Structures are given as structure tokens and as C-alpha cells.
Amino acid sequence: xxxxKKGSISDVLNEKDIQKRNEFYNQYVKEVTPKFSVFxxxxxxxxxxxxxxxxxxxxxxxxxNLGQNEENAKSxxxxxxxxLSILLTGxxxxxxxxxxxxxxxxxxxxxxxxxxxxxxxxxKKEGQVFxxxxxxxxxxxxxxxxxxxxxxxxxxxxxxxxxFGLV
Amino acid sequence: xAANQNKQSKMVGKQxxxxxxxxxxxxxxxxxxxxxxxxxxxxLFDLIHEDPMVGKKTWEEAESELMKQSAxxxxxxxGLKSQDIRxxxxxxxxxxxxxxxxxxxxxxxxxxxxxxxxxxxxEAMTIGAILVDGGFADNVMAITSSHFAGAEKQxxxxxxxxxxxxxSAHWTVTGSGAVIIADKDxxxxxxxxxxxxxxxTPGKIVDFGLKDSxxxxxAMAPAAxxxxxQNFEDFGVKPDYYDKIITGDLGYVGxxxxxxxxxxxxxxxxxxxxDCGIEIxxxxxxxxxxxxxxCGCSAITFTSYILNQLRGGNWKRVxxxxxxxxxxxxxxxxxxxxxxxxxxxxxxxxT
Numbered sequence: 001x002x003x004x005k006k007g008s009i010s011d012v013l014n015e016k017d018i019q020k021r022n023e024f025y026n027q028y029v030k031e032v033t034p035k036f037s038v039f040x041x042x043x044x045x046x047x048x049x050x051x052x053x054x055x056x057x058x059x060x061x062x063x064x065n066l067g068q069n070e071e072n073a074k075s076x077x078x079x080x081x082x083x084l085s086i087l088l089t090g091x092x093x094x095x096x097x098x099x100x101x102x103x104x105x106x107x108x109x110x111x112x113x114x115x116x117x118x119x120x121x122x123x124k125k126e127g128q129v130f131x132x133x134x135x136x137x138x139x140x141x142x143x144x145x146x147x148x149x150x151x152x153x154x155x156x157x158x159x160x161x162x163x164f165g166l167v
Numbered sequence: 168x169a170a171n172q173n174k175q176s177k178m179v180g181k182q183x184x185x186x187x188x189x190x191x192x193x194x195x196x197x198x199x200x201x202x203x204x205x206x207x208x209x210x211l212f213d214l215i216h217e218d219p220m221v222g223k224k225t226w227e228e229a230e231s232e233l234m235k236q237s238a239x240x241x242x243x244x245x246g247l248k249s250q251d252i253r254x255x256x257x258x259x260x261x262x263x264x265x266x267x268x269x270x271x272x273x274x275x276x277x278x279x280x281x282x283x284x285x286x287x288x289x290e291a292m293t294i295g296a297i298l299v300d301g302g303f304a305d306n307v308m309a310i311t312s313s314h315f316a317g318a319e320k321q322x323x324x325x326x327x328x329x330x331x332x333x334x335s336a337h338w339t340v341t342g343s344g345a346v347i348i349a350d351k352d353x354x355x356x357x358x359x360x361x362x363x364x365x366x367x368t369p370g371k372i373v374d375f376g377l378k379d380s381x382x383x384x385x386a387m388a389p390a391a392x393x394x395x396x397q398n399f400e401d402f403g404v405k406p407d408y409y410d411k412i413i414t415g416d417l418g419y420v421g422x423x424x425x426x427x428x429x430x431x432x433x434x435x436x437x438x439x440x441x442d443c444g445i446e447i448x449x450x451x452x453x454x455x456x457x458x459x460x461x462c463g464c465s466a467i468t469f470t471s472y473i474l475n476q477l478r479g480g481n482w483k484r485v486x487x488x489x490x491x492x493x494x495x496x497x498x499x500x501x502x503x504x505x506x507x508x509x510x511x512x513x514x515x516x517x518t
Contacts, residue, residue: 026376033382097329
């Protein structure tokens with residue numbers, strides 16, 4: 001039995017040390033639990049994420065052709081993508097896209113919009129203040145907080161580097 | 168305490184009870200949602216709701232309504248009124264038992280609210296049978312419910328949030344099941360054999376330190392293993408003693424683990440194990456990954472399919488073991504593992 005990989009079911013049951021037993025059990029569970037194929041998931045994410053980004057590029061080019069400058073065109077693109085994502089969330093379609101596309105729907109700005117719109121829809125029934133107000137950022141909150149925090153840290157570094165004439 | 172000495176003990180083994188006057192299950196009801204209705208057991212349910220909101224405004228109200236309807240259906244099938252029920256034992260998954268509180272309030276039955284996560288039906292039937300066998304009640308209703316959307320909101324993400332469920336994830340059953348446990352058999356003979364609760368093995372909380380809250384089958388399997396093993400030891404029986412050993416919602420992953428664990432102790436249940444979470448949905452067609460879960464999963468499978476098999480004489484004796492993952496978002500965020508619990512109920516058809 002010594003050459004047997006630790007984490008088999010007999011190791012779990014025969015281990016007297018609780019912490020070790022739990023470790024063995026976690027290992028054993030990992031082995032018996034089916035997993036997504038990373039390759040298949042990546043292909044799907046590439047496809048859906050790519051489509052979203054292509055729509056984004058189409059919009060940017062369109063707004064530029066209307067005579068907007070680069071910055072404005074990009075802002076309008078974000079706004080339209082957010083609007084689309086919120087509409088799809090409200091109609092219950094975005095969830096289905098995400099089930100298929102995974103990270104492809106999570107990473108673009110549409111994923112962020114979905115993570116704000118979904119709690120708003122869900123918690124509306126608990127009221128404007130305690131429902132939507134308190135819970136709208138339950139998923140997106142960490143992104144906002146740590147996004148702002150890390151830009152503050154980067155800003156500080158930039159300031160110091162500038163101060164010492166390094167940039 | 169002289170009276171006590173005259174009483175025959177009903178305790179067997181380390182933690183089981185054998186009933187001297189096994190209580191009867193005189194009536195049972197199953198109310199289910201649309202997806203459950205489309206599943207393999209759909210034709211057996213008493214009521215199926217196409218509308219996930221059940222005509223209400225919130226998920227919590229909807230689940231309360233499911234529970235109310237299953238209570239009323241069980242009463243109707245037994246030809247009883249709510250006043251005839253001495254006590255109601257029940258619970259659900261929503262915070263502070265929302266569905267039970269608001270679903271049952273109008274029935275005006277003295278109520279014992281319980282929480283055992285998805286093992287609630289086993290716990291309710293256990294307490295109900297003890298009350299009846301002990302002479303503390305003539306009719307007791309054991310009831311529970313769960314709702315997919317309510318459970319997602321409570322334990323996971325808002326419904327419309329885009330994420331991918333792992334293969335080990337369960338699909339919470341929308342439904343409510345109730346049984347009426349009684350000291351006298353009054354079920355109609357043309358509906359088949361009388362069904363009694365012969366004994367119970369209440370389970371302990373078992374924690375093998377699993378940290379993955381999306382793999383509840385693996386969290387609950389050790390608890391089911393402990394309870395089933397103890398049941399065999401306490402009653403001095405082998406797995407073959409039961410026509411079926413039926414767990415609540417271990418799903419595919421949990422089933423593999425349970426069979427492995429018991430096999431390691433010399434108990435082979437691979438041929439007579441069944442899991443309500445696996446039976447209730449068609450995994451391929453309905454995209455439910457590991458299987459169904461929730462209090463309603465074992466409850467409506469028991470009150471429809473399992474009871475039918477017993478009444479129809481296909482099975483003589485089953486060990487019904489609803490399983491629960493004692494998961495809370497708070498304890499999980501605080502880095503705690505997911506403990507499991509399982510209660511075993513010996514259910515027999517009388518010939």
C-alpha cells in the first residue's frame with residue numbers, strides 16, 4: 001500500500017489525525033469530481049468574448065465615422081455595450097450567454113454591467129434602499145473598491161517617481 | 168420513576184430507535200415546479216406549477232405557497248382537517264424558516280420548526296414518528312420545501328448573474344412534500360399496502376473539512392456514510408436487508424464517494440443504492456450537473472415515487488436517508504468547511 005497515492009479512500013478512513021484526514025479527503029474528492037475541459041472552455045470564451053469585442057470595435061468605428069474623436073467614440077462604445085448587457089440581463093439572456101461563454105462574458109465591460117444589474121433585479125423586492133441600494137454592488141463592490149485602491153497606490157508610486165525625477 | 172421500568176426500551180445500538188407501535192404514513196403530497204414536472208418523476212406529482220412565482224410577488228412568497236399547498240393536499244388526501252393534526256414538524260432552507268413560517272401560519276397547527284438543511288424531511292419524519300409512537304400525538308404532519316431561485320439568492324448569486332456552474336454543482340429542487348404520520352392506519356386500501364416507519368437513526372454532524380461549497384455531494388457523503396453504517400450496526404443488518412438505500416441529494420459525485428466509503432468498511436451498496444437527486448432530473452436533458460438538491464428533493468421523491476413503490480409492493484423495505492449540507496454564506500466566507508448531516512428512516516410496507 002505504500003506506493004499508493006495518498007488521498008485514496010482507505011487513507012481517508014484510516015487516518016487518525018483529523019487535519020491529515022481532511023487533506024486526504026479533499027484530494028480524493030478532487031479526483032472523483034468531473035471537471036470542465038479547460039481547452040473547450042477557452043475556445044468558447046474566445047468565441048463569445050471575441051464577438052463582444054468585435055461588436056465593440058464596430059461601434060467605435062461607427063461613432064468615429066460619425067465624426068466623433070477617438071475618446072468620445074470609445075466612451076459611447078462603453079455606454080452602448082453596458083446598455084446592451086443590462087437589457088440582456090433583464091431579459092434573462094446574459095446568464096445563458098455566460099453559461100456558454102464563461103470568461104468571455106465576464107471579462108469585457110458587459111460582464112461588469114451584468115454583475116451590477118443582476119443584484120438590482122434580484123433585490124428590487126427588498127426595497128429601493130435596503131434592497132437595491134444596499135445590495136446592488138454585492139458582486140461588483142470588490143472590483144470597484146480594489147480598483148480605486150490600486151489606482152491610488154499606482155498614483156502614489158507615479159508621484160514619488162516623478163518627485164525623484166525618475167520619470 | 169417506577170413507570171419507566173415497565174416501559175420497554177425503544178433504543179437500539181448506539182443511536183437508533185426501533186418503534187414498538189410503528190406509526191403509519193397515512194397520506195403524502197408532492198407539489199413541484201415546472202422543471203421537476205418535466206423530469207422523470209413528473210407524472211407522479213400531485214401538483215405542478217408552471218409559474219416559478221406561483222402567482223406571488225417574491226421567491227419567498229412562492230415557496231411559502233408551495234408549502235401551504237402541499238400541507239393542504241396531504242390533509243385532503245387523508246380526509247382530515249388542519250385541526251386533526253396535533254403537531255406539525257417542518258422546516259426549509261430560507262433564512263429563519265421563512266417558507267415554513269409564512270406557508271403554515273394560516274393552518275393554525277402547533278408547529279415545531281426545524282433546520283437540517285436538505286436533510287429536513289428525514290428529521291421531520293424522525294421527530295414525527297417519535298411523537299406518534301410515544302403517544303404524544305395521534306396525527307403529525309412532517310413537511311418541508313425548497314425553491315431553486317430562493318436558494319440561489321440565499322446561498323449563491325442573484326439569478327441573472329452570469330456565471331458557470333461546475334459539474335459538481337446541484338440544482339435546487341422547487342417543490343414541497345408533506346406526509347401525515349398517524350397512530351392508526353386510515354389510508355385507503357385500494358391505494359396499496361400500508362406503510363409504516365419501523366425505526367430511525369438520527370445522524371451526527373460530520374465534517375471532513377471540505378472547502379468547496381459548490382460540491383455539496385462530497386460534503387454530505389461522509390455524513391450519509393456514518394449514518395448508514397451506524398444503522399447497519401445498530402439494527403444488526405446487512406445492506407441487503409433493504410430493497411433500496413435511498414439518500415437525499417448526494418448526486419453523482421456524492422454517490423460515488425458514499426459507495427466507496429461504505430465499500431471500504433465492507434458494506435457493498437452499489438446494487439441497491441438510489442439517490443433522489445439523481446432520480447428527480449434527467450442529467451443530460453435537463454442540464455442539472457450533479458443532480459437535484461434542496462429539502463424538496465428528497466421530500467417530493469419520497470412522497471411520490473418511493474411511497475408508490477412501497478404501496479405497490481415493488482419494494483418491501485427501504486432506508487430513506489435525506490442528506491444535508493450545513494452550509495451558511497457567513498461561515499463559508501469566514502473560511503469554514505461545509506459540515507454534513509444525514510438522518511435515516513426505516514420505512515416498510517406491511518403485507
